[in-house]
Amino acid sequence: MTHHAWLNLIMATTIIALIVFVYLRPESDTIQEYPLSLTPMDAVQHLRIVTQQQEILLERTEGYWRLTHPFDAPVDERKIEKMLGILQAKSLHRFQREDLGRFGLNQPNLQLYINDEYFGFGGFAPTTHLQYVATGDYVYLIPPHHALAVLAHVHDLVNSELPVPGQ
Secondary structure: OOOOHHHHHHHHHHHHHHHHHHOOOOOOOOOOOEEOOOOOOOHHHEEEEEOOOOEEEEEEEOEEEEEEOOOOOOEEEEHHHHHHHHOOOOOOEEEOOOOOHHOOOHHHHHHEEEEOOOEEEEEEOOOOOOOOEEOEEEEEEOOOHHHHOOOOOHHHHHHHOOOOOOO
């Protein structure tokens, strides 16, 4: 056999071995997802948003959300639904809630209280660009769009639609 024939034989054997390995390898276990909260969205009655600049209080009365602090006004329900999306968030990573400084959670820039449940938004993981969120006994990694839904100026939450008389 020539030198090229040996190389072709080695390459063909390697390719066949890789195909067999990929085909016969054991299935990996299902990926563990950790829910951040077990609170259903419809059970929420109070929201409190704390940033370095402001504190916002929202309350659900008679099925509708209202801003109660810093002033009283009706709220855009769609923005509240986006905010409450964190209740349905799941994370692939969960860490013990210790050494909060390494997660940027010593003094979070954004804190969200849903009823009595606390969510502190910290720094970002350098490789995945996911955000650290502390709640309960753990710190989770979730997409940053949850913080962006909460990081609204108080005037952005107010419902700008005029009420229709008689409705």
